[in-house]
Amino acid sequence: GIQVEQSPPDLILQEGANSTLRCNFSDSVNNLQWFHQNPWGQLINLFYIPSGTKQNGRLSATTVATERYSLLYISSSQTTDSGVYFCAVFKLIFGTGTLLAVQP
Amino acid sequence: NAGVTQTPKFQVLKTGQSMTLQCAQDMNHNSMYWYRQDPGMGLRLIYYSASEGTTDKGEVPNGYNVSRLNKREFSLRLESAAPSQTSVYFCASSERWTSGSSSYNEQFFGPGTRLTVL
Secondary structure, eight states: OOOEEEEOSEEEEETTOOEEEEEEESSOOSOEEEEEEOTTOOEEEEEEOSSEEEEETTEEEEEEGGGTEEEEEEOSOOGGGOEEEEEEETTTEEOOOEEEEEEO | OOOEEEEOSEEEEOTTOOEEEEEEESSOOSEEEEEEEOTTSOEEEEEEESSTTOOEEOSOOTTOEEEEOSSSBEEEEESSOOGGGOEEEEEEEEEEEEETTEEEEEEEEOOOEEEEEO
């Protein structure tokens, strides 16, 4: 089956810093989503991005389907950005996530 | 527009007990899904229903049964709960659409049910 790998596994940032999270997948896909799971466990849709680039406020995402990776950019991070970020492909097969902690 | 709702939010069972987790969506989506999330891990697909009247196994179906009651509702049943089924259960729904030669299928998730089996 499709393998989904995320990096880094953990990330600690100071408030205001920028970060890039990466998602690699082992086969071609036509569905890719990024989620933020907040400290209360809620899954929040960030982007549905099987290809191309999207932006939403301080967050943006780029998927290069031909090279089998996707990137999530967080700019000017805030403490409310803390939590686990998942990418998921296909139906959905989730990566193991990136745990982000933003310190004030 | 409530999106995807799940009941109950929390449940504690003893080994061997049965229970049904309920999920409903008001987005008129055709497809619905059940996932489980174990500590420190991503979600894994248990069962899905591509459309009303159909269900299919996902990655981890053993110990579970599902019912697609109608287009809105998709339930997950544990017939004889085991401690290994302690987990957080998420329901999701989606609608497939096509654009040119490509098809798309964005999923939306409910708030989850935290289940503990003693």
